[in-house]
Structure formats: structure tokens, C-alpha cells
Amino acid sequence: MYQFLFVLLSISLISAQQFFDSPCPDRPVQQDFDLTKYISHKWYEVYRYNAMFQKGCECSRATYTLNTDNTVKVHNCCKKPEGNECAIGKAIVSFPEHLPLEGKLNVAFNDQPITKSNYWVLSTDYEKYSVVYTCGNIPGNKSIQFAWILSATPQLDESVSAHVNELIDKYFDRSALIVVNQSESFCEPRD
Ligand SMILES: *[C@@H]1O[C@H](CO)[C@@H](O)[C@H](O)[C@H]1NC(C)=O
Ligand SMILES: *[C@@H]1O[C@H](CO)[C@@H](O)[C@H](O)[C@H]1NC(C)=O
Secondary structure, eight states: OHHHHHHHHHHHTTSOOOEESSOOOOOOOOBSOOHHHHTSSOEEEEEEOOOGGGTTOEEEEEEEEEOTTSOEEEEEEEEETTEEEEEEEEEEESOTTSSSOBSEEEEEETTOOOOOEEEEEEEEOSSSEEEEEEEEEETTTEEEEEEEEEESSSSOOHHHHHHHHHHHHHHSOGGGOEEOOOOHHHHOOOO
16 A cells, blocks of 8 residues: 555645545445356446545546456546546455455556555445545555545436445545546547
8 A cells, every 4th residue: 555655645746636634434344255256347436535646637437347267357547638648457365265245455556566445345236436546655644545436327327426425524524525527518429
């Protein structure tokens, strides 16, 4: 996690990141995590904390597919002012020996080492929503936090919005969440 943060920190001086004046809080993650169900469809990002690597991203969506070696191929795309942009990455379950699995994954892009547990599924119903989070402590009793509220459809299904709102109020600073534009007219064609 530290190596990951140093990279982020060196760039964060010039871009927005979500810093908190407190150390990483304890967050429970999804138990009995079912990776196959989780990656069975695309996920659309409806809210997120500022993250420099997503600067200017709207219409963000993630496609996860199983590689032959049982790692997960991550295909993240978003619309930037310059056009659609995609990033290819790889994910693995962080603690495969911990059974039943918990919702912790390591994700890395651009062939970076895939050694950090940095994609924590706090809660998902697999079919409609997923609440994803990660946090790293930084010197001075502070932390840098990442949050992604994902939906199986471009707009969050109304049947889960109350529950997702509860999770947001429980785990996140709502005022710091960015609303991601997923409107059809703005985002299509999404490829
Ligand atoms: C670190 O931050 C927490 C939460 O804000 C606070 O309770 C704690 O006293 C702080 N510790 C130090 C050493 O400042
Ligand atoms: C999405 O962006 C378009 C183009 O800037 C804007 O017209 C539209 O109102 C936005 N929709 C939402 C839901 O923010």
C-alpha cells in the first residue's frame, strides 16, 4: 500500500485527492465474496471520491473478465473531454487462502506489480450495486481514501437506492462524493 501511496502522493501535489485528517478507519468488507457473480456484468460508476487517475472522467464503467490463469482482466473506460479513454489492468483476490473469501482484491494497471490490496468491496448484492473503498495511511495522522459507488446499470436501480444511501452515510463523507455523469445522451456511444 505504501508504494502505491508514494506514487499517488508525488502527483497529488498538483491534483485533487481525497485526504482526511484522520487515520484509516476500520471498514468491514463483504463476506462470502463470490467473484464469479461479481464479474458477470459491467459496473457503472455513479459516485466517487476525487482520484487523480480519474481526473475528468465521466460515464465511467468497468468490465471484468476471467483470464485463463484465473486472474481478472480489468477494462475501465470513461469519457474525457478528449474522448473515450480506457485503462487495462489486472485483479486478483487479495487473500485466496482466507475461505470463505472476503471482498478484498488487488488491482494494478499498466503491468504494475499486483501486490496491494486496494479494492475492497464493502458491500454488494452482485446484481445491482457495489460499494468499493480503499484507504492508505499517510504521515501526520492522515489518510487518503478512495470510494466508488458502482451500479449494474448507468443509473442506480431505485430498489437499492435507499440501502446504498445508508451505506454512503455510514462509510463516506457524502459532501466529498462526486456525481458521475452517466446520462445516455452524454455518454453514448460507450463502446
Ligand atoms: C489521530 O486522529 C484521530 C482521529 O481524528 C484522533 O482521535 C487521534 O487523537 C489522532 N492522533 C494523534 C497522535 O494526533
Ligand atoms: C451530463 O453532461 C451533459 C453535457 O455536459 C449535460 O448536458 C447533462 O446535464 C449532464 N447530466 C447530468 C445528469 O449531470
